[in-house]
Amino acid sequence: VSATGRAPADVLIDGETIAAVLTPGSTLLGTDLAASVDTVIDATGKYVIPGGIDAHTHMQLPFGGTAASDTFETGTRAAAWGGTTTIVDFAVQRTGERIEDGLAHWHELAAGQCAVDYGFHQIVGGVDEQSLRALPKLVDEGITSFKLFMAYPGVFYSDDAQVLKAMQSSAATGMLTMMHAENGPVIDVLAEQLVARGKTDPYFHGVARAWQAEEEATHRAIMLANLTGAPLYVVHVSAKQAVQQLAWARDNGQNVFGETCPQYLYLSLEEQLGASSEQWGAFEGAKWVCSTPLRSRAEGHQHHMWQALRTNDLQMVSTDHCPFCMTDQKELGRGDFRAIPNGIGSIEHRMDLMYQGVVTGEISLERWVELTSTTPARMFGMYGRKGVIQPGADGDIVVYDPAGHTSIGYGKTHHMNMDHSAWEGFEIDGHVDTVLSRGKVIVDDGQYLGSKGDGRFVRRGLSQYLI
Numbered sequence: 001v002s003a004t005g006r007a008p009a010d011v012l013i014d015g016e017t018i019a020a021v022l023t024p025g026s027t028l029l030g031t032d033l034a035a036s037v038d039t040v041i042d043a044t045g046k047y048v049i050p051g052g053i054d055a056h057t058h059m060q061l062p063f064g065g066t067a068a069s070d071t072f073e074t075g076t077r078a079a080a081w082g083g084t085t086t087i088v089d090f091a092v093q094r095t096g097e098r099i100e101d102g103l104a105h106w107h108e109l110a111a112g113q114c115a116v117d118y119g120f121h122q123i124v125g126g127v128d129e130q131s132l133r134a135l136p137k138l139v140d141e142g143i144t145s146f147k148l149f150m151a152y153p154g155v156f157y158s159d160d161a162q163v164l165k166a167m168q169s170s171a172a173t174g175m176l177t178m179m180h181a182e183n184g185p186v187i188d189v190l191a192e193q194l195v196a197r198g199k200t201d202p203y204f205h206g207v208a209r210a211w212q213a214e215e216e217a218t219h220r221a222i223m224l225a226n227l228t229g230a231p232l233y234v235v236h237v238s239a240k241q242a243v244q245q246l247a248w249a250r251d252n253g254q255n256v257f258g259e260t261c262p263q264y265l266y267l268s269l270e271e272q273l274g275a276s277s278e279q280w281g282a283f284e285g286a287k288w289v290c291s292t293p294l295r296s297r298a299e300g301h302q303h304h305m306w307q308a309l310r311t312n313d314l315q316m317v318s319t320d321h322c323p324f325c326m327t328d329q330k331e332l333g334r335g336d337f338r339a340i341p342n343g344i345g346s347i348e349h350r351m352d353l354m355y356q357g358v359v360t361g362e363i364s365l366e367r368w369v370e371l372t373s374t375t376p377a378r379m380f381g382m383y384g385r386k387g388v389i390q391p392g393a394d395g396d397i398v399v400y401d402p403a404g405h406t407s408i409g410y411g412k413t414h415h416m417n418m419d420h421s422a423w424e425g426f427e428i429d430g431h432v433d434t435v436l437s438r439g440k441v442i443v444d445d446g447q448y449l450g451s452k453g454d455g456r457f458v459r460r461g462l463s464q465y466l467i
């Protein structure tokens with residue numbers, strides 16, 4: 001199955017690379033294929049797809065005095081189990097730190113640890129003369145996108161002047177500007193007012209992060225991109241009004257793209273409000289504290305996200321994998337939702353959760369491949385090598401069994417380094433059977449067969465949507 005169609009075929013892999021895609025029973029240079037290869041994987045009745053690419057992950061992200069609980073080792077292994085063979089993580093420049101130093105640290109964290117291939121985007125935590133000089137040099141190092149935050153004042157935040165300057169650099173270099181589009185200063189005031197009125201439960205995180213703050217920041221990012229000529233990619237879009245802004249900009253001919261995440265397709269603010277457990281009470285809702293937040297189902301956001309994936313108003317699905325345990329991590333915000341570390345862990349379940357959209361008729365089989373692998377490869381300059389099954393591409397392949405079943409839950413199919421699952425009880429009609437990374441079988445029938453350090457750094461080119 002590719003982004004454009006499906007056909008019965010045999011895939012011949014030589015070493016790390018796909019050598020040929022052949023119609024069944026065909027001969028290669030006059031030899032019987034099946035008789036002349038070392039290993040045959042029988043995928044009869046199953047889908048053979050290019051390995052998943054999760055272009056938005058945060059292994060070990062420092063946040064709110066703690067750090068995301070998956071290391072590059074545990075997080076990429078969970079990715080492999082779930083049929084994702086490439087991640088693009090975010091190297092962090094903390095405010096006050098040099099970009100080069102932040103990036104070097106991220107290379108250290110990942111090198112020799114990963115189960116699957118990995119690339120980096122650069123988080124720019126402080127736009128200043130030094131970082132503006134450093135940004136263009138990243139292109140030669142295979143880092144061709146950077147993320148700015150209109151949210152989180154005092155932490156990663158950029159004000160409009162900083163956004164403008166960074167976007168001028170993006171326009172000049174061709175680097176893609178990735179935007180966390182929420183009006184942080186406005187959200188902070190609303191959050192402070194809620195807490196002052198005793199509204200401290202996790203649910204109020206979503207109340208404070210109103211959709212208007214997402215729509216407004218999305219619009220502002222679009223206009224600053226328009227002004228500077230920067231290509232713009234808006235991350236973790238959850239509000240239907242933000243999608244409308246993106247659609248409007250695209251209709252006007254701007255190079256503007258958007259991703260959403262499984263949580264904005266399946267989960268809602270109402271469910272977060274209703275969440276309660278014996279152990280945590282209403283604080284149970286902390287499991288789903290992420291930014292942008294879960295949105296109201298009554299307002300129709302989830303429905304609209306699926307629609308936008310069909311109409312291509314949104315182009316791809318990443319996880320924004322940013323796991324925190326309840327104990328000792330999310331727990332920091334008991335009594336004040338502002339101190340709950342933001343993030344949900346989903347890297348292991350993205351391919352399954354999105355396949356569920358095929359089962360329910362929300363998206364086609366080909367669109368599933370496009371949203372989870374082919375477009376991420378193109379968007380972030382890896383296409384040809386990743387995101388497609390064709391001669392010369394890396395042997396990154398998933399054999400997916402549509403007749404299989406996956407029960408998601410902590411203690412079930414769970415390998416992420418967290419003490420709970422944000423996806424407890426989800427039942428998937430489908431199953432990741434076999435996963436190959438550059439020709440090596442790393443997962444087979446639920447068994448992990450790879451080893452730490454299999455994954456290599458991917459030097460990415462510029463976005464193939466722009467050249």
Ligand code: URP
Nearest residue numbers: 290291292320322342343
């Ligand atoms: O809640 C989230 N999304 N945490 C990760 C940081 C970010 O803004 O992507």
Ligand code: ZN
Nearest residue numbers: 180235236291
């Ligand atoms: Zn973000």
Ligand code: ZN
Nearest residue numbers: 056058320322
């Ligand atoms: Zn993120």
